[in-house]
Amino acid sequence: MKSLFMSSAAGALLIASAVGTDAANMTGGAINEQESESNTKIAQTEKRDTHVPRDDFSVGMYPESDILDEQVDSDDYQMQVVENNSDIRIIILKDEYGQAQFKSVFEKDSKMLKVIDLDQGMIFKGVIDA
Known part of the structure; x- marks a missing residue:
């Protein structure tokens, strides 16, 4: 057992x-x-x-490039495309320290461009030739 x-x-x-x-x-x-x-x-x-496209692009690559250069001395900033689709393109301009200073919003259908100083607000809003 x-x-x-x-x-x-x-x-x-x-x-x-x-x-x-x-x-x-x-x-x-x-x-x-x-x-x-x-x-x-x-x-x-x-x-x-x-x-997402490369961070740097030459002036004139996009329709809004000339306006950006007029409104902001874009040579002093690094441009980064953060969104680019069939409706909208958003570009951030960063200073030498990598801090975002300006934002560009281009609505492709209406050809409306907005350039925004991130400290002071809108500095350009208008329809551009594209």
Whole structure:
């Protein structure tokens, strides 16, 4: 009887350890799945950001470039296109320290350009030839 009890106890212990291993594998699988989802989201974010044009562009590249140069001495600023789609183009002008100083918003359908001094407000608003 004593050996039967020991055999039953040993069998129960083996079964319990096997169940624990499966649970650990399932948990590990869930963690790996979460890591995979996280990596996928990071990759998608990186892909989404790659469509933004380069930070620098030459004067005259866009219809609003000449107006920007007239309103703001754009040679003193680094221009960064932060959005450019079929409806709108937004350009941020940054000083030598990388601080945003001006914002240009060009609505393509209406050809409306707004140039905004981030400290003092709107400095230009008008329809331009594009």
